[in-house]
Amino acid sequence: MTDEPPAVRIASPSFSTRERILGVAETLFARHGFAGASLRQVTAAAKVNLAAVNYHFGSKESLIEEVFRRRLDELNRQRLASLAVVQAGEPALEDVLDAFIRPALEQSMDAAGGTAFVRVLARAYAEHDERLRKFLSDNYGHVLREFATAFARLLPHLDKEELYWRLDIVAGALTYAMADFGMIKRKGDVTERSHRELAAAHLIRFAAAGLRAGS
Template sequence: MSLQHFSTKDRILHAAEELFAAQGFATTSLRQVTSRADVNIAAVNYHFGSKDNLVNEVFRRRMDEMSAERLKALKHALDTRPGELEPVLAAFVEPALAMAQDRHGGGAFIRVIARAYAESNDSLRKFLSDQYGHVLRDFAKAIDACVPGLGKETLYRRLDFLSGALTYAMADFGLIKRPHGVSEATHRERAAKALIRFAAAGFQADAN
């Protein structure tokens, strides 16, 4: 579908997401964004105010929904299978992989996430910490209840490892490609199960 079918704000977000994915945050200029979105610079200033705010909003429109799905799944896991680690990890992993499968820009956003890991952007990191840090804290608390005694540093380090592995799986950039005849949904489901089991073993490993 052409960008012209979207609102001005959505056109700007789509264009920015694609350019950030391809070029990174520092290299992409607002003029490039406005050219791709077919809007003027005043429209960017009106809707976002600055390039930093535009970067933040590219993340917000994906992360708000994914975070809500994660917390909903986490509550269900804690209510129905208390003390079990794998359902908690599934609540973290599965909504992210579902977002990656979204054909309306999900793939581009995964590359944007990878850019956020690779580039030093203090403003973006503060925004993500302020807006979504509570989600990681809720998962850390739930994991700690399943695997007590890890200690805060070890727990958060392993959660960082899981986040990195999940981003890699979301990008589908690894050695295991989708086999012929296997649907995208089935391929993602298999990846999720394998990652959850792998992560569970990592969290349950001796901390020493």
């Protein structure tokens, strides 16, 4: 006996159906935006009916949130784990920046939708969706606050407002680097991983200089 309604019973297991919907939704939200991509488009591309989306997510808003949870839960777990490691010693500013930046660049390399999620993340910044912004703040704001505390200890010359301005700019530069649409393109003889390592090194060096600058 199963709790799943008959309309949702398809050949793939429930977990696979859920993941397929999330993957398709992520791609469509990246391409068309949250308002532009309809549930009808999602169900058609995922080859499921609307009942499947309602069963697994309940609403389009909840589906959008789960698209973010699927990536950001793991990203921020890695960030906090890296931060804990560097704080066990006497970290330099570059060490804390590495804990913040490197996991995000690693995720953008994920062959299973990493690039699409970067575009989805950019949409979250660009689209003025207060509900989504509140969701992100409520669920992931504590991670940014932990990093802000770590940065504040290393940058006592900056007051809170100035520090937050600079961290916002660092976060924006990180999103740009994750998207990989800048002037620096990967050369044919350079692996994707090597290219990302170079991006991380340049961004950490640049961000450290900006954070250390006099107020």
